[in-house]
Amino acid sequence: MEGIQIEWVESGDIFLASPATKKILSQSLKVGVLFSGGPASGGNDVLAGLYHTLKKIHPDSELIGFLGGPFGLLENRAKKIELSDIEKHQKQGGFDLLGTGRTKLETEADYAKALSAIETLKLDGLVFIGGDDTNTNAYHLATHLEKANNRCTIVGVPKTIDGDLKSAYIETSFGFDTATRVYGELIGNISKDAISSLKYTHFIRLMGRTASHIALECALMTHPNLTYISEEVLNKKLTLKEVVEEVVELLEMRAKRGKNYAVILLPEGLIEAIFEIKVLLQELSRLEAKGGDKKDLSKESLTLLQSLPEDFQRMLLFERDPHGNVQVSKIETEKLLSLMVEKRLKEKKSEVSFNPLHHFFGYExxxxxxxxxxxxxxYELGCVSALLIRDKRSSTMASVKGLAGSPSTWRMQGVPLRLLMGQEERKGRVQAVIKKSLVDLGGPVFQKFKKERENWKLEDGYLSPGPMQLSNFLITNTLKLENKNFSEIP
Amino acid sequence: MEGIQIEWVESGDIFLASPATKKILSQSLKVGVLFSGGPASGGNDVLAGLYHTLKKIHPDSELIGFLGGPFGLLENRAKKIELSDIEKHQKQGGFDLLGTGRTKLETEADYAKALSAIETLKLDGLVFIGGDDTNTNAYHLATHLEKANNRCTIVGVPKTIDGDLKSAYIETSFGFDTATRVYGELIGNISKDAISSLKYTHFIRLMGRTASHIALECALMTHPNLTYISEEVLNKKLTLKEVVEEVVELLEMRAKRGKNYAVILLPEGLIEAIFEIKVLLQELSRLEAKGGDKKDLSKESLTLLQSLPEDFQRMLLFERDPHGNVQVSKIETEKLLSLMVEKRLKEKKSEVSFNPLHHFFGYExxxxxxxxxxxxxxYELGCVSALLIRDKRSSTMASVKGLAGSPSTWRMQGVPLRLLMGQEERKGRVQAVIKKSLVDLGGPVFQKFKKERENWKLEDGYLSPGPMQLSNFLITNTLKLENKNFSEIP
Structure with missing residues (x-):
């Protein structure tokens, strides 16, 4: 860890790390940290980098973990993180050392509670490990603390398996690499099963509700016969019928070649990317309370609803969350698609031998x-966070640049959160929020996929990456393609 | 591969390998091989061991692979396996080099077709890589060939991820080790998610319809809060209500300790191990054709059917396979159980916060x-198979003993198939079939699980084995506990 010899210099908007002077503080630091949102692999290593660097800055420094996510901050439920905790958890998955949660900081009362905890504990810094929502909260809290003349330094760390927290300043979030390797292994195994058993059509749904980076990366890793990318479906304004027809066409072309098996990937968000379904979902959510009357739907939505398999109709109409909302995340899109494909094949009296199997990979x-x-x-993100706090660079996100190159050439940075913010209407008012990064249909990753996918349809060029080997240093196709200096990789 | 220096000596019923004389044949061998049933990891290594040993026995030996399983034998659809095929597939998963299938050899006509293919190709030996059904077929074919005075040597290789092809003579089948490691990794990941997210109850169904070896091994690997073992459910004659009540009780005990999350494993076969459901399924299958009339059910079965969630009632009544049978393998037992638990919690006005998530791990x-x-x-099984053919030991199964010790102390054996056979009534007549090995409730594996499982209920002692590292030589808990000489492991 060379971070201790690094000084932060402001260069334009970005705080660049320059390995200039050794700067050890005469006073210790007391720093809080919390996990927020869904877990992602690497969280314990952020804590390790943070802990080790704080101790190098001053041996009496302390790291305090808030329990159960932002809720722990509001309630000041915290524990001191000891070296033994770090040793037990470093290089392991899971957010179980502290737990996590989805509580948002939204109201003045929330900020007051957070300020109170920060003051009570006399924190010099507070690190938010989370996604776009969490870092949005971090930004607003920093603004609030500044107004209140509190000098606690607020730092965000980019975490999300979805890979949608990235920009010109943040090359990737931690967790995306591991998650796609786990899913890639499973998809590869299933593809091998498809060409061994020779009779199954596998519909595989992958996590990723807004952005399809996971599906795109997994497609490049494993070369399935068909992959839906929500951003493209949205862009092409594909209807459900067109999506179904595309699968049917694929299966028929393959069957003609004696191949009654296939592998199809779809992102969790596909269902909402199909425009007419999105409208239907919106109308359903507006129907009053549970089991609202179908006849209040628009004619188009009613027709669409009635074209869906019965189980899905019932689910959409009657199975609401406690707030009366349609539970989109519970819709098994892979089954919906497969049932509609089956129906269409029957209508066409197709000769395709269709044995569908369904999978959802997410929590794994x-x-x-x-x-x-x-x-x-x-680990590096943890080190950067400690240094940002040492140097009182509040309202920043820890960043490491040059990730597609060798780790010895990586560069530490702090990025002001305001550079990552955009405007969005939420609950009827325009708010500053961290922008989610969607799949760029003109970008190098999607373009490579687009160029190659036709070959994957009929030829069975399935790749099976196998189990992740912990001593292999690899980077994702996404990172490689998005980064110009990938030729530097050792 | 020292097999080439091994001679087979008959000692009682078993052909023991003794590393005595070097025995290279003056004539080459022509050997057929086929995969049968579901794929299992290691199949390509059997081919590699077989190929390399045949070439050592005589450089002109040939290995012929039948395509698409036993059907390829009947139709004489085959290809010569080349060194390049072996090099490409060795140490890889999948049966894709040859494909596989579930065609059985049952009629006189089938045996005549097989004989014809064997005669046409002038095979000196034929290796069946498969489970209990496949090896039963191999046994009957060998008997048939003997009667027909054909001298082709028939050898079976024990393959099945289910781990139910084992006995005093066969310590384990290949594929069980890898499959349980893949599932174990995923269950471990999900358990970490449970103690990180702190709000989900995960119901995880695992492959294993007759025997629960997979669920038992995975439980020992990962320490979930609750695991059902079909053999125990059957033995205790548990009712569906009792199974549901056990889950409810667990969740309530955990909730009292502030733990609104849990991990529950169940084998695919659980549904048929619950006696009253088995009866219902049998009655339903007897109901005439598709959608048979509910009123023909016994009173008990009708009451049970009507107690099930609606979707499941509909599925059982109307969704039949082309032969009119209930599709047991399509029943999502993990969802059925979770829905019934949810209903019971509501009835009891329980304070448990219940957020179920469902998983099925099999094809992965x-x-x-x-x-x-x-x-x-x-690989060793492949070597043994070649040697059994060299030495004309027909109707045998390749076996390696001492697997819980170091590979350098493993002993090659050939086991006459007749030693593995039992009697079973199938299609109204008693037949000789290979016996399936079920979980022994008095055996060391189940006993260890039984001794430890109480501790797993409330304490979260989840283990997360992580991704399989290809250079680590490990053996399963099952093999270790069932084998006395496990202290020999290096």
Whole structure:
């Protein structure tokens, strides 16, 4: 860890790390940290990097972990993190050392509670390990603390398996690498099963509700016969009928070649990317309370609803969450699609022999043992966070640049959170929020996929990456393709 | 591969390998091989061991692979396996080099077709790589060939991820080790997610319809809060209500300790192990054709059917396979159980916060990259098969003994198939079939599980094995506990 010899210099908007002077503080630091949102592999390594660096800055420094996510901050439920905790958890998956949660800081009362905890504990810094929502909260809290003349330094760390927290300043979030490797292994295994058993059509749904980075990366890793990317479906304004027809066409082309098996990937968000379904879901959510009357739907939505398999109709109409909302995340899109394909094949009296199998991969990849990339990267993010606090750079996100190159050439940075913010309407008012990064249909990753996917349809060029080997340093196709200096990789 | 220096000597019923004389044949061998049933990791290594040994026995020996399983034998669809095929597939998962299938050899006409293919190709030997059904077929074919004075040597290789093809003579089948490691990794990841997210109850169904070896091994690997073992459920004659009540009780005890999360494992076969459901399924299958009339059910079965969630009632009544049978393998037992638990919690006005998530792991583990144990063991099985053919020991199963010790002390054996046979009534007549090995409730594996499981209920002692590392030589808990000389492991 060379971070201790690094000084932060402001260069334009970004705080660049320059390995100039050794700067050890005469006073110790007391720093809080919390996990927020879904777990991602590497979280424990962020804590390790943070802990070790704080101790190097001053041996009496303390790291305090808030329990159960932001809720722990509001309630000041915390524990001191000891070296033994770090030794037990480093390089392991899971957020179980502290737990996590989805409580948001939204109201003045929330900020007051957070301020109170920070003051009570006399924190010099507070690190938010989370995604776009969490870092949005961190930004607003920092603004609030500044107004209140509290000098606690607020730092964000980019975490999300979805890979949608990235920008010109943040090359990737931690957790994406490991999650896609876990899913890639499973998809590879299933593809091998498809060409061994020769009779199953596998519909595999992957996590990723807004952005399809996971599905895109997994497609490049494993070369399935068909992959939906929500951003493209949205862009092309594909209807459900068109999506079904595309699968049917694929299966028929393959069957003609004697291949009654296939592997199809779809992101969790596909269901909402199909425009007419999104409208239907919105109308359903507006129907009053549970089991609202179908006849209040628009004619188009009613027709669409009635075209869906019965189980799905019932689910959409009657199975609401406690707030009366349609539970989109519970819709098994892979089954919906497969049932509609089956119906269409029957209508066409198709000769395709159709034996569908359904899979959903998500929770398996959030707490996996981190890849060597994720342990290394996350540890560095922890180091950067400690240095940002040492140097009182509040309202920043820890960042490491040059990730597609060798770790010895990585560069530590602090990015002001305001550079990552955009405007969004939420609950009727425009708010500053961290922008989610969607799949760029003109970008190098999607373009490579687009160029190659036609070959994957009929030829069975399935790749099977196998189990992640913890001593192999690899980077994702996404990171490689998005980064110009990938030729530097050792 | 020292097999070439091994001679087979008959000692009682078993052909023991004794590393005595070097015996290279003056004539080459032509050997057929086929995969049968579901894939299992290690199949390619069996081919590699077989190929290399045949070439050592005589450089002109040939290995012929039948395509698409036993059907390929009947139709004489075959290809010559080349060194390049072996090099490409060795240590990889999948049966894709040859494909597989579930065609059985049952009629006189089938045996005549098989004989015809064997005669046409002038095979000196034929290796069946498969489970209990496949090896039963191999046994009957060998008997048939003997009667027909054909001298082709028939050898079976024990393959199944289920782990139910074992006995005093066969310590384990190949594929069980890898499959349980893949599932164990995923269960471990999910358990970490449970103690990180602190709000989900995970119901995880695992492959294993007749025997629960997979669930038992995975439980010992990962220490979930609750695991059902079909053999025990059957033995205790548990009712569906009792099973539901046990889960409810667990969740309530945990909730009292502030733990609104849990991990529950169940084998695929659980549904049929619950006696009253088995009766219902049998009655339903007897109901005439599709959608048979509910009122023909017994009173008990009708009451049970009506107590099930609606979707399941509909599925059982109307969704039949092309032969009109209930599709037991399509029943999502993990969802059925979870819905019934939810209903019961509501009835009781329980304070448990219940957020169920459902998983099924099966196909992911059949074609995974084989573990070091499975590559080593499967390769040896291939070597033994070649030697059994060289020495004309027909109607035998290749076996390796002492697997819980170091591979350098493993002993090659050939076991006459008749020693593995039992009597079973199938289709109204008593037939000789290979006996399936179920979980022995008095055996050391179940006993260890029984001794420890109480501790797993409330304490969260989850273990997370992490991704399989291909250079680690490990053996399963099952093999270790069942084998006395496990202290020999290096």
């Amino acid at each position: 990849g959030r707490c996996a043992t981190p890849s060597l990339f994720d342990t290394t990267y996350s | 583990g059949r074609c995974a990259t084989p573990s070091l144990f499975d590559t080593t063991y499967s």
